[in-house]
Amino acid sequence: MICRPPSRNPCLDPCRNPSAPEACSAGMKTRIKTRITSQRFITVPHLAFAALLGLASLHAQDVLHLQDGRKLRGKVQRLASQAIAMLEVLPGGRGSAQRDIPPDQVAFIDFAPLPGEAEALANPANAAMEKRLLELWQEKSVNLRWPSNNAGLIGLTLAGQSMKSGDSLLIERAFRIYSLIEKEDWDEKRRDEAKRGRLRCLIQLKRIDEAIAEAQKLAESDEEPGLLLEAGLVLAQADFERLKIFEKDHPRWMEDDELAAARTKLYHQTLDQFLQAPLFHGSMEDKAAESLWGAVQVHLFAKENRAALDRARDLLQLYPKTAQAAEARKLLPSETPAPSPDQ
Numbered sequence: 001m002i003c004r005p006p007s008r009n010p011c012l013d014p015c016r017n018p019s020a021p022e023a024c025s026a027g028m029k030t031r032i033k034t035r036i037t038s039q040r041f042i043t044v045p046h047l048a049f050a051a052l053l054g055l056a057s058l059h060a061q062d063v064l065h066l067q068d069g070r071k072l073r074g075k076v077q078r079l080a081s082q083a084i085a086m087l088e089v090l091p092g093g094r095g096s097a098q099r100d101i102p103p104d105q106v107a108f109i110d111f112a113p114l115p116g117e118a119e120a121l122a123n124p125a126n127a128a129m130e131k132r133l134l135e136l137w138q139e140k141s142v143n144l145r146w147p148s149n150n151a152g153l154i155g156l157t158l159a160g161q162s163m164k165s166g167d168s169l170l171i172e173r174a175f176r177i178y179s180l181i182e183k184e185d186w187d188e189k190r191r192d193e194a195k196r197g198r199l200r201c202l203i204q205l206k207r208i209d210e211a212i213a214e215a216q217k218l219a220e221s222d223e224e225p226g227l228l229l230e231a232g233l234v235l236a237q238a239d240f241e242r243l244k245i246f247e248k249d250h251p252r253w254m255e256d257d258e259l260a261a262a263r264t265k266l267y268h269q270t271l272d273q274f275l276q277a278p279l280f281h282g283s284m285e286d287k288a289a290e291s292l293w294g295a296v297q298v299h300l301f302a303k304e305n306r307a308a309l310d311r312a313r314d315l316l317q318l319y320p321k322t323a324q325a326a327e328a329r330k331l332l333p334s335e336t337p338a339p340s341p342d343q
Contacts, residue, residue: 009205045301060112061089066109076109079146082107108147114139121154124161133158137177144184152185152194168205175201183236196230203237212238229277229287236273236294244301271298285319293324296331 064072064086074088074096083100090097091335120132137158138150159174159181178201183192195218215234218227243266246253253259277284279293291313299308312328318324 062086062112063105063110066101066111067105072101072258075089080145083258100151109149111140111143111149117154121157124157130161133161141180144181145186147186149186152187152190153180156193156197158192159194163197163200163204171204175205192224192227195227199230199234200237203234203241206241208238208241226284226287229284232273232276233287233291233294236270236276236291239266239270239273240294240298240301243267243298267298267302271295274298285322289315289319289322289324292319294328296328303306326331 021113034228061073062076064076064084066072072086072088074086076084076086078085081103084103084106086099086101088097088099114136116129116132117136120129120136123129124133133154137151140149140154142151143149144151144155155177159177162170162177163172165171175198178194178198182191182198184193185191199211199215199218202214204210215231215238219231219235243263245306246263246266250256250259250263253263274291274294277288292311296308296311299305299311309331312331315322315328316325316332
């Protein structure tokens with residue numbers, strides 16, 4: 001007889017108990033019953049327990065927080081309106097159990113991060129990490145409405161990176177991602193951020209009329225300052241695109257009184273909307289700086305270089321730590337921003 005390493009259970013060790021196969025055949029067939037919420041019973045072999053527990057020690061587990069305060073740990077296998085299917089790791093090393101839990105008994109779920117998730121979120125500009133973000137989004141987006149998963153965060157990060165590419169196909173993808181998050185994400189803040197992102201996509205995709213209609217509707221119906229400011233910025237960007245199209249279609253506009261009047265009206269409307277945020281929402285630095293930088297771009301487009309440099313100086317002085325200030329500094333390489341009043 002070839003003796004293997006001794007088992008902790010003498011009944012299962014033929015070297016310590018030659019009659020083990022006969023004497024403990026019942027033990028080898030032992031199954032553990034576990035009661036679950038739907039009042040069913042299932043059985044799982046000991047070997048499956050060992051494999052599951054070994055995996056659980058290597059990977060983080062999902063945690064279901066029940067309404068009664070209890071926590072179930074393991075792997076969520078399926079989320080459905082009828083039941084949440086979970087392979088639970090039982091406490092004390094007692095094995096595992098397949099559970100079907102009614103969703104109304106669950107307060108929220110802490111979903112374990114998937115491999116490479118933290119790295120991809122931390123460095124989305126890396127091509128390999130952006131690819132991993134797309135894979136994570138495809139896997140986790142089906143769970144958008146379930147608290148408290150981070151599928152929406154992954155989608156927003158991926159969409160934001162796609163917007164920076166300038167590629168119309170990637171911007172279309174970002175638009176679809178924003179639309180889904182806006183509609184289904186369980187987190188209200190992420191829904192609002194997705195709404196803003198979707199409006200920005202419309203501008204980049206040159207769907208100007210849609211952007212204007214939605215921004216106007218948003219400005220009339222929403223009282224959240226961030227969304228109102230975003231709506232105003234989208235309207236300004238939309239009008240700027242219309243101004244560019246107008247001058248492209250009418251290159252000699254200055255020679256026609258009616259065209260000149262129409263162009264002047266559109267120019268001032270665009271500039272006024274870009275200047276609203278710095279004037280009335282200066283405390284929201286990121287959006288105020290973005291709006292002021294938009295005004296710089298309008299002046300440059302109109303070949304009003306002195307006005308553009310003046311707005312660039314304003315930007316450096318008011319919002320020196322923003323990304324737009326870094327761009328403004330390129331227009332004023334020999335100048336440094338004056339200290340702000342609170343410095």
